[in-house]
Amino acid sequence: MTRPPADLHGAPDCEAVRAQAFAACDDELTADEVGAIDAHLLNCESCRDHVFADATFHRIIRAAVSLDDAPQSLRDRILLSLTTLTTENAPA
Numbered sequence: 001m002t003r004p005p006a007d008l009h010g011a012p013d014c015e016a017v018r019a020q021a022f023a024a025c026d027d028e029l030t031a032d033e034v035g036a037i038d039a040h041l042l043n044c045e046s047c048r049d050h051v052f053a054d055a056t057f058h059r060i061i062r063a064a065v066s067l068d069d070a071p072q073s074l075r076d077r078i079l080l081s082l083t084t085l086t087t088e089n090a091p092a
């Protein structure tokens with residue numbers, strides 16, 4: 001049974017690299033795992049494109065869901081409306 005050359009050295013194959021791309025973006029991998037993926041990406045243009053697209057998508061999602069980007073005026077209005085709702089619902 002023959003295997004791809006990358007497997008002979010314990011390096012991740014294309015499928016494993018792509019599966020771990022998101023985890024790598026979230027710093028969920030060990031330094032060894034990241035190193036193995038980096039080594040694979042140096043020699044595999046197909047995975048490089050795939051991981052770059054994933055990383056770009058990941059950055060966009062992170063920026064979109066970042067609560068720190070809400071302007072202070074919006075935070076004030078939300079807090080005020082919550083306070084008002086709580087006061088209106090309080091028993092007399």
Ligand SMILES: [Zn+2]
Binds near residue numbers: 014044
């Ligand atoms: Zn690959």
